[in-house]
Amino acid sequence: MNELEIIERIRCIASAGPRIELGIGDDCAIYRPRPGEDLLFTSDQMIEGVHFLSKHNAASVGERALARSLSDIAAMGGEPRFCLASLAVPRRMETWIVGFFRGLMRLARRTSTALAGGDLARSKIIYCDVMVCGAVARGKALRRDGARVGDAIYVSGRLGKPWDRRINPRLDLGRALAGIATSCIDVSDGLSLDLHRLALASGVAAEIDRVPLARGATLDRALHGGEDYELLFTLPPGAHVPAGTSRIGTIVKGRAGGLKLNGRPLAPRGWDHFAKRAP
Amino acid sequence: MNELEIIERIRCIASAGPRIELGIGDDCAIYRPRPGEDLLFTSDQMIEGVHFLSKHNAASVGERALARSLSDIAAMGGEPRFCLASLAVPRRMETWIVGFFRGLMRLARRTSTALAGGDLARSKIIYCDVMVCGAVARGKALRRDGARVGDAIYVSGRLGKPWDRRINPRLDLGRALAGIATSCIDVSDGLSLDLHRLALASGVAAEIDRVPLARGATLDRALHGGEDYELLFTLPPGAHVPAGTSRIGTIVKGRAGGLKLNGRPLAPRGWDHFAKRAP
Numbered sequence: 001m002n003e004l005e006i007i008e009r010i011r012c013i014a015s016a017g018p019r020i021e022l023g024i025g026d027d028c029a030i031y032r033p034r035p036g037e038d039l040l041f042t043s044d045q046m047i048e049g050v051h052f053l054s055k056h057n058a059a060s061v062g063e064r065a066l067a068r069s070l071s072d073i074a075a076m077g078g079e080p081r082f083c084l085a086s087l088a089v090p091r092r093m094e095t096w097i098v099g100f101f102r103g104l105m106r107l108a109r110r111t112s113t114a115l116a117g118g119d120l121a122r123s124k125i126i127y128c129d130v131m132v133c134g135a136v137a138r139g140k141a142l143r144r145d146g147a148r149v150g151d152a153i154y155v156s157g158r159l160g161k162p163w164d165r166r167i168n169p170r171l172d173l174g175r176a177l178a179g180i181a182t183s184c185i186d187v188s189d190g191l192s193l194d195l196h197r198l199a200l201a202s203g204v205a206a207e208i209d210r211v212p213l214a215r216g217a218t219l220d221r222a223l224h225g226g227e228d229y230e231l232l233f234t235l236p237p238g239a240h241v242p243a244g245t246s247r248i249g250t251i252v253k254g255r256a257g258g259l260k261l262n263g264r265p266l267a268p269r270g271w272d273h274f275a276k277r278a279p
Numbered sequence: 280m281n282e283l284e285i286i287e288r289i290r291c292i293a294s295a296g297p298r299i300e301l302g303i304g305d306d307c308a309i310y311r312p313r314p315g316e317d318l319l320f321t322s323d324q325m326i327e328g329v330h331f332l333s334k335h336n337a338a339s340v341g342e343r344a345l346a347r348s349l350s351d352i353a354a355m356g357g358e359p360r361f362c363l364a365s366l367a368v369p370r371r372m373e374t375w376i377v378g379f380f381r382g383l384m385r386l387a388r389r390t391s392t393a394l395a396g397g398d399l400a401r402s403k404i405i406y407c408d409v410m411v412c413g414a415v416a417r418g419k420a421l422r423r424d425g426a427r428v429g430d431a432i433y434v435s436g437r438l439g440k441p442w443d444r445r446i447n448p449r450l451d452l453g454r455a456l457a458g459i460a461t462s463c464i465d466v467s468d469g470l471s472l473d474l475h476r477l478a479l480a481s482g483v484a485a486e487i488d489r490v491p492l493a494r495g496a497t498l499d500r501a502l503h504g505g506e507d508y509e510l511l512f513t514l515p516p517g518a519h520v521p522a523g524t525s526r527i528g529t530i531v532k533g534r535a536g537g538l539k540l541n542g543r544p545l546a547p548r549g550w551d552h553f554a555k556r557a558p
Contacts, residue, residue, distance in 0.1 A: 030319060030420050037312070043398050117322070125402070
């Protein structure tokens with residue numbers, strides 16, 4: 001297959017979406033926004049040898065590549081609209097490309113995300129970058145900088161799950177929290193690091209006293225493991241608590257970004273691509 | 280530097296843009312669309328060893344990475360609004376990352392493109408993917424599927440230029456053509472391949488009888504060389520012809536995508552990442 005033929009295959013797998021005036025095949029995709037909406041934009045890279053291994057099948061890599069960005073849309077209370085997928089692969093992997101897009105589209109259909117475009121290239125290792133556009137009612141996006149002293153800290157699901165090829169982005173929960181939660185972030189790099197980021201952005205400190213553990217998880221993994229893709233959020237006193245979430249602590253006065261677990265300082269040490277690793 | 284420190288450096292280099300409600304630092308960027316506008320989306324990858332070499336300096340790679348996507352916005356008559364830049368680099372290249380974003384922002388400021396977000400990761404080779412969002416008045420985007428029999432074919436500038444680190448995206452020309460040209464595409468993979476794509480999308484054939492050559496360029500390079508980043512467009516009879524452009528031929532009846540040069544069939548053979556190369 002040459003490039004035009006591969007793109008034609010992808011176009012057949014992709015489905016058009018509402019408000020996508022023009023999808024795959026031109027220089028740009030065209031999207032017509034609804035009046036009164038804010039648009040959310042996020043992108044996430046997945047690289048062979050870093051985020052997945054060549055033995056993982058193409059469809060699960062494609063699904064996961066989209067899921068990671070959808071989790072960011074969920075964390076801001078958005079509804080996904082469309083994505084652009086950039087993919088670079090070695091020679092003679094045309095069938096892998098098709099498998100990748102089959103997996104991506106499986107999740108895209110379940111979440112009403114159109115595949116509107118992207119870019120294909122060659123490279124020595126597999127590389128992908130998925131950009132997702134989502135929408136929220138004007139001014140209603142959940143941000144990480146709104147936590148206030150006295151807010152309760154909640155997390156969805158359980159933490160420290162073993163690496164799983166399936167990610168279930170918490171889109172319904174995120175939408176339910178929009179307009180209720182004071183702040184929100186997705187736990188993609190470990191509870192301690194993501195709670196540190198939320199508290200830092202909000203200019204507050206956080207104290208936690210319990211962590212809902214996944215089956216077989218250690219506390220260390222649940223605190224610093226990463227890749228849980230649950231939502232971590234804060235609720236003001238008296239707010240309605242959505243089902244499937246657990247209170248883990250409280251926002252307090254203190255050094256911005258400071259964390260305590262059961263009264264003791266807790267260092268944020270989740271996944272950081274650029275940090276020097278402990279020896 | 281750890282990841283938070285690098286992101287803080289990038290945030291200082293980046294400038295905020297109008298209608299960017301929230302930029303670098305949260306799960307997603309927030310953009311508030313103007314009423315009556317259509318949004319354009321494109322992304323382009325640049326990979327070390329394929330699109331540039333490690334000896335090229337970081338700033339020119341960053342500038343070029345943005346320029347390639349801006350050229351797609353130009354080809355649809357859009358005005359750039361913001362970009363997301365995803366970048367993966369080997370260890371100990373933190374200063375390279377900063378250089379990359381300095382170069383990207385140099386062009387971003389010249390073209391009023393805000394840097395609203397992106398993603399950083401580690402990889403063995405340098406990889407980047409830049410997504411640009413642009414805007415056009417509702418329904419006024421230039422597309423590649425509108426060429427009609429009898430239209431004249433034009434190209435901006437001269438073709439077959441040697442590889443140059445500087446790309447000057449034809450944003451002003453694209454905006455001037457919106458509402459005038461019947462179709463447009465940017466010459467990024469070679470005149471013959473891009474004209475073939477335009478004619479194929481429009482369901483027409485094309486005959487060309489002259490090609491404006493860059494200084495020192497061969498006809499073969501001008502036809503099939505790629506990376507010129509000029510605009511190739513069609514005008515209906517009697518339309519105003521913008522300065523700095525040359526008529527190169529005419530849209531005719533025939534097999535969709537068929538090309539002729541001076542009456543002889545011309546095979547499209549520009550840059551295709553996936554085509555088998557001639558031996």
